[in-house]
Amino acid sequence: xxxxxxxxxxFSSTSFIIKNSSLSGATQVPTKGFCQPRVSIxxxxxxxxxxxxxxxxxxxxxxxxxxxxxxDKSKLRIPHVLTVAGSDxxxxxxxxxxxxxxxxxxxxxxxxxxxxxxxxTVGVQGVHTVPEEFVEQxxxxxxxxxxxxxxxxxxLPSIGIVKVLHQSLKRFPVRALVVDPVMVSTxxxxxxxxxxxxxxxxxxxxxxxxxxxxxxxxxxxxxxxxLETVNDMRSAAKAIHDMxxxxxxxxxxxxxxSLDAIDVFFDGENFYELRSSxxxxxxxxxxxxxxxxxxxxxxxxxxxxxxxxKVAKRYVETALDYSKDIxxxxxxxxxxxxxxxxxxxxxNSWKPRAFDPDDLFLYAVTDSGMNKKWxxxxxxxxxxxxxxxxxxxxxxxxxxxxxxxxxxAKVCVKICRSHGVPxxxxxxxxxxxxxxxxxxxxxxSDMPVTVARALLGPEKIIGVxxxxxxxxxxxxxxxxxxxxxxxVFPTNTKANNITVGLEGLKDVCASSKLPVVAIGxxxxxxxxxxxxxxxxxxxxxxxxxALFDRESVSVETLKLHELLKKTALSVK
Ligand SMILES: Nc1ncnc2c1ncn2[C@@H]1O[C@H](COP(=O)(O)OP(=O)(O)OP(=O)(O)O)[C@@H](O)[C@H]1O
Ligand SMILES: Cc1ncc(CO)c(N)n1
Ligand SMILES: [Mg+2]
Numbered sequence: 423x424x425x426x427x428x429x430x431x432x433f434s435s436t437s438f439i440i441k442n443s444s445l446s447g448a449t450q451v452p453t454k455g456f457c458q459p460r461v462s463i464x465x466x467x468x469x470x471x472x473x474x475x476x477x478x479x480x481x482x483x484x485x486x487x488x489x490x491x492x493x494d495k496s497k498l499r500i501p502h503v504l505t506v507a508g509s510d511x512x513x514x515x516x517x518x519x520x521x522x523x524x525x526x527x528x529x530x531x532x533x534x535x536x537x538x539x540x541x542x543t544v545g546v547q548g549v550h551t552v553p554e555e556f557v558e559q560x561x562x563x564x565x566x567x568x569x570x571x572x573x574x575x576x577x578l579p580s581i582g583i584v585k586v587l588h589q590s591l592k593r594f595p596v597r598a599l600v601v602d603p604v605m606v607s608t609x610x611x612x613x614x615x616x617x618x619x620x621x622x623x624x625x626x627x628x629x630x631x632x633x634x635x636x637x638x639x640x641x642x643x644x645x646x647x648x649l650e651t652v653n654d655m656r657s658a659a660k661a662i663h664d665m666x667x668x669x670x671x672x673x674x675x676x677x678x679x680s681l682d683a684i685d686v687f688f689d690g691e692n693f694y695e696l697r698s699s700x701x702x703x704x705x706x707x708x709x710x711x712x713x714x715x716x717x718x719x720x721x722x723x724x725x726x727x728x729x730x731x732k733v734a735k736r737y738v739e740t741a742l743d744y745s746k747d748i749x750x751x752x753x754x755x756x757x758x759x760x761x762x763x764x765x766x767x768x769x770n771s772w773k774p775r776a777f778d779p780d781d782l783f784l785y786a787v788t789d790s791g792m793n794k795k796w797x798x799x800x801x802x803x804x805x806x807x808x809x810x811x812x813x814x815x816x817x818x819x820x821x822x823x824x825x826x827x828x829x830x831a832k833v834c835v836k837i838c839r840s841h842g843v844p845x846x847x848x849x850x851x852x853x854x855x856x857x858x859x860x861x862x863x864x865x866x867s868d869m870p871v872t873v874a875r876a877l878l879g880p881e882k883i884i885g886v887x888x889x890x891x892x893x894x895x896x897x898x899x900x901x902x903x904x905x906x907x908x909x910v911f912p913t914n915t916k917a918n919n920i921t922v923g924l925e926g927l928k929d930v931c932a933s934s935k936l937p938v939v940a941i942g943x944x945x946x947x948x949x950x951x952x953x954x955x956x957x958x959x960x961x962x963x964x965x966x967x968a969l970f971d972r973e974s975v976s977v978e979t980l981k982l983h984e985l986l987k988k989t990a991l992s993v994k
Contacts (some may be wrong), residue, residue, distance in 0.1 A: 433442060466664070500723035500962035502530045504564055505715060506587055507550075507576025507604075508537035508613065514577055514750075514757025515541075515607070515708035522760035523715035527737070529722050534560040537579045539613070542749030543707065546611035554582035558590065565594035574713055574718035575626070577613045584621030591629060598721045601630040601667065602714035603639045608676075608707060608755050619643065628666030632727060634714045635662065636673045647741040650677075652684055652695065659688035669670075669727050670697075671717075675709055678968060683739070687731055696732065698739040703746035705756040712760065713738050777861075777883045777903045779937035781844055783990075784983050786812035787941070789915060790819040792970040800830040801837065803975055808841050810969075810979025813962070813967075816863050818848035831857040844883060851877055861885070863906065866893060871900035887941075889922050891933035898935045905934060906964055909942020915966045924955055931957035939964045946982055953989045962986070 503524050517533050524531035538558055538916045540548035548696060564570065573596050576585050591599065603622050605614045619642060627633055634641075637649045640658040643665070649658055655672040662670045674684040679700065687694040716737050720730035745758035786807040793803050800822075804815050815838055821826050835857050838845035844860040847853050851874055854862045861883025862874055871886050877886065886897045897905050907930045909921045921942060922930070931938045938959050940952045945968030952963055954959035965982065972978045 432915050435626060451869045452836050464512050471607075491578055499569060500528075500530045501719070501724075502568060502570050503531065503572050503574055503715065503718045503722050504534065505574045505576060505718075506534040506536060506561070506569075506578070507574075507711065508539055508579065508710070509535050510539055510541045512542040512707070512751065512757065514543070514755075515711045519708040519711040519757075519760070520576065520715040521572065523712045523737075524719050524760070526741075526760045527716055527719035527723075530709070531719075532570065534564060537577055537613075538585050541607070543753030543756050545609035545753065546607055546613070549579065549613070551579045552583075554580060554586050557583050558586040561587065561590040561594075565590060568593075570596050571722035572596060572598045572600060572718040574602065574714055576602050576714070577604045578618060578621070578626075579614050581617055581621045584618065584625050585823040588625040588629070599629050600624050600630040600714050600718040600721070601633045602710055602829055603633060603635050603643065604710070605639050605642055609753075616642070623665055626661070630667035632669040632671060632717060633662060633667040634671045634673060634710065634717070634732070636710055637676045640672050652677075652686065655686040656688070656693055658990040659693065661686055661690050666803070669731075671731055673710060673713065675706065685731075685735060687728065689727065694728065696735050698735060701739065701742040701746055702756060703742055703756075703758075705745050705748060705750075705758040706742065707755040707757050709738055709742070709758075717967075724787075758806045777844070779904065779961045781814045782904060782937055782939040782964075783813045783962035784811060784986055785814045785816065785939050785941075786969055786979065787816045787818050787848070787964055787966045789966050792967065794840075794894070794973070796973065798975075800827075801833045801854060803970055804837055804845075805973035807969060807979050808837065808843055809867070810976040810981075811983035812979055813845065814844050814846065816846040816964070817853075817859075818846055818863075818966070820848075824853070828853055828856055831859065835859055846883060846885065854878065854882070861903070863887070871897060871902045875901045877922045885939075888930060888934075889920065889926065891930055894930050894934040894936065894938075902936060904937045904939060904961075905930070906941045907931065907934075907938050908940055908944075908964075910940050911943030911948060913967065915945040924951065927952070927960070928955045929943075931955065931960045937961045941965075944968065946978075949985055950989045953986065953993055956993055958979055 424838055467484055486805045505517060505520035507520055508516045510518055516539065517535055521531050521533065534557060536552055538550045539546055573591065575587065578587065590633045605618065607613055622643065640662060641647055641649050644658060644661055649655060654673060659670040660674050668690065670688045677684060681700065682697045687696055687697045713734050716734035717730045720733050725733065728790065741758050741760055741762050744762040748759060750756050788800055788803050793800055800817065800819060807815060817834060831853055835845050846861045846863050847859045848863050849868050851862055851869055855877065862878065863885040864871065864874055865887045871884055874884055883903045885904045885906055886902045888894045888897055889906055894905050907922065907927050909919045910924065910927050912921055913931055919942065927940055939962050940960060941964035944952055944963045949963050968982065969978050
């Protein structure tokens with residue numbers, strides 16, 4: 423990820439687990455064949471709220487999908503939000519923001535488009551309303567076929583559209599309704615005129631589980647009262663709650679810029695001030711749509727309302743912070759990046775290059791004990807190995823403190839990157855993620871390759887230690903990029919490690935579909951014999967002591983590099 427796209431419709435599902443979930447206050451209507459009851463839109467708020475009974479969703483944890491206890495037990499279903507909103511050609515708000523927010527939160531999102539807007543970072547240049555009959559047709563297509571958990575509404579440009587939505591929700595009840603009463607864009611352009619207010623008051627708010635107006639929209643719903651302070655927001659939340667929605671969230675994005683970003687949540691009993699720091703950025707276009715979609719997504723996963731709102735607010739804050747410097751368009755209000763990776767350097771121009779098996783040629787593995795013995799830092803060890811011609815580096819710092827290790831690893835990443843040499847971390851997926859290393863190397867009893875892959879994503883390099891053809895086969899099936907085979911010879915760096923010898927190495931290389939690097943007791947005296955086994959999958963040697971348990975790392979690396987080059991020529 424790293425490119426802004428105006429037409430792409432993202433979809434992703436990530437893992438999540440639901441147990442004992444409860445949706446605050448929605449009326450539950452038991453439906454035959456579902457262990458997770460379908461819940462109808464609740465009655466007006468002046469009728470007594472039903473007791474909060476937890477709903478239960480059976481979960482297949484490894485897939486992260488809700489499993490319905492329907493007749494067909496093999497059917498997996500992912501939480502589903504339907505957004506009923508307008509399209510924003512600039513993709514910062516509207517349908518496009520909803521799709522991205524749901525994708526980022528791991529929820530399926532279907533779409534009913536109510537209007538098409540010609541819109542960019544400058545403002546709204548045109549609005550084309552979809553005829554209400556066609557909105558109705560879209561609603562029917564989705565709701566009659568798919569199991570929608572939560573409906574979220576955005577731009578509803580005509581009273582007729584509000585009416586058909588109301589009818590459709592009566593006909594096809596869902597578990598929760600999130601209403602974002604979109605009226606005016608931040609650029610000041612009207613997206614739904616005042617005639618819509620009656621539609622909200624009469625038809626939608628009494629059905630809503632939550633309504634999320636910004637300051638201007640709250641003011642419009644209340645007939646134009648001024649809202650400038652947090653106290654005003656509280657009074658507004660209470661007054662809007664009286665119109666029927668179960669919960670109200672007044673968004674304070676438009677409060678004075680000197681203040682924190684404060685939203686007021688009211689559940690009919692208690693007020694909550696939800697605060698986050700105000701991110702200094704022009705890229706706030708679509709925060710409202712995103713917040714409402716994220717609330718809907720969390721509800722679809724089974725969160726309570728308050729926790730859904732808190733998660734959504736934190737998500738928006740993190741996404742804004744992460745995107746504060748991105749530049750899309752020339753106007754005053756830029757979009758932000760929903761599919762953030764929560765990493766500081768994704769927007770760098772640096773792009774990981776694809777793994778090249780020839781990188782395994784001279785594989786330097788650091789060792790904290792040896793570095794200590796010779797009085798060198800990890801970073802000096804890495805620098806010198808690269809100077810001598812190491813083609814890939816692995817940090818294997820078994821007894822370093824995590825915080826120190828991370829700091830050194832970050833510096834090593836910079837050094838390696840500036841020389842085009844991949845840097846891997848031994849065992850520690852957390853460190854690899856935190857320093858954005860090129861990948862990891864894991865042993866047979868470390869984290870499984872499949873789990874490491876899920877955490878690291880498709881681009882990172884994963885190597886795995888294997889002693890047998892069976893382990894090598896497994897590594898290939900599990901999606902590793904290379905295997906390390908050994909120990910070939912006895913070594914001090916791994917006490918009690920069974921050696922496989924040159925024969926064992928040959929067997930593994932001959933059967934492996936992945937490139938192999940030989941490891942264990944290899945140095946200048948025996949590297950030639952290793953490379954001479956002559957199996958094409960063997961791409962190089964990994965070395966610890968022969969480089970790092972020496973006075974000059976660069977000199978030893980250079981010597982070994984020369985020797986390997988000569989051997990490679992003679993083996994060919
Ligand atoms: N600069 C900011 N820093 C942090 N949070 C912000 C900032 N601006 C808005 N927010 C938060 O984003 C969410 C959306 O609020 P906002 O008032 O911007 O909605 P909105 O006007 O409907 O947005 P839009 O119409 O652009 O989609 C709220 O939780 C708000 O506190
Ligand atoms: C289509 C659309 N929906 C909602 C908003 C509010 O941000 C917008 N600007 N455009
Ligand atoms: Mg808004």
